[in-house]
Amino acid sequence: EDQVTQSPEALRLQEGESSSLNCSYTVSGLRGLFWYRQDPGKGPEFLFTLYSAGEEKEKERLKATLTKKESFLHITAPKPEDSATYLCAVQAATSSGTYKYIFGTGTRLKVLA
Amino acid sequence: SAVISQKPSRDICQRGTSLTIQCQVDSQVTMMFWYRQQPGQSLTLIATANQGSEATYESGFVIDKFPISRPNLTFSTLTVSNLSPEDSSIYLCSVDGGSVDGYTFGSGTRLTVV
Numbered sequence: 001e002d003q004v005t006q007s008p009e010a011l012r013l014q015e016g017e018s019s020s021l022n023c024s025y026t027v028s029g030l031r032g033l034f035w036y037r038q039d040p041g042k043g044p045e046f047l048f049t050l051y052s053a054g055e056e057k058e059k060e061r062l063k064a065t066l067t068k069k070e071s072f073l074h075i076t077a078p079k080p081e082d083s084a085t086y087l088c089a090v091q092a093a094t095s096s097g098t099y100k101y102i103f104g105t106g107t108r109l110k111v112l113a
Numbered sequence: 114s115a116v117i118s119q120k121p122s123r124d125i126c127q128r129g130t131s132l133t134i135q136c137q138v139d140s141q142v143t144m145m146f147w148y149r150q151q152p153g154q155s156l157t158l159i160a161t162a163n164q165g166s167e168a169t170y171e172s173g174f175v176i177d178k179f180p181i182s183r184p185n186l187t188f189s190t191l192t193v194s195n196l197s198p199e200d201s202s203i204y205l206c207s208v209d210g211g212s213v214d215g216y217t218f219g220s221g222t223r224l225t226v227v
Contacts, residue, residue: 043117
């Protein structure tokens with residue numbers, strides 16, 4: 001069964017304390033892996049797409065990496081404004097030739113000043 | 114990337130009633146997606162709405178409970194019918210922005226059923 005698991009569920013960091021969020025997946029026919037940021041009361045905001053193992057993408061203090069089984073979102077020297085829920089999603093091909101999008105449950109990040 | 118206006122942002126409804134959620138996109142899109150996000154859970158796809166055809170529903174979701182309208186390429190509505198407390202959730206619409214922009218989401222509708 002296709003599955004996306006994110007860990008940890010919640011993470012508290014001091015400002016400047018770097019860390020990583022994990023997204024492990026089991027899907028057949030992976031087309032892409034997506035990272036989103038979601039602030040309270042808002043819809044998810046797109047961050048990155050990764051397509052193949054070894055690929056990396058960076059944006060400000062965030063860096064996403066991908067292996068054949070998992071993706072990491074590295075946060076370097078985080079600031080309080082990085083506090084949010086980070087969602088991982090995979091896009092997988094279906095047997096009918098279409099594709100489906102499977103979301104993880106997210107990691108709630110809190111960065112303390 | 115596309116901009117989506119979703120409303121209402123929140124509502125409190127009596128059980129047995131219905132709520133209609135609207136999403137307006139600032140550009141024409143072929144497919145619009147409706148998701149449910151229950152507390153502490155991941156986003157779950159309810160249905161895919163194509164203009165000019167019936168929506169395609171995911172397993173566990175039926176048209177009688179979640180009727181969808183897609184009258185043109187920029188607009189869609191989702192109605193949650195015969196509300197029960199179990200329908201209390203956040204509902205989101207989304208469009209596919211492609212590999213560069215990923216999926217764009219509306220700001221969500223927080224529904225509370227009392």
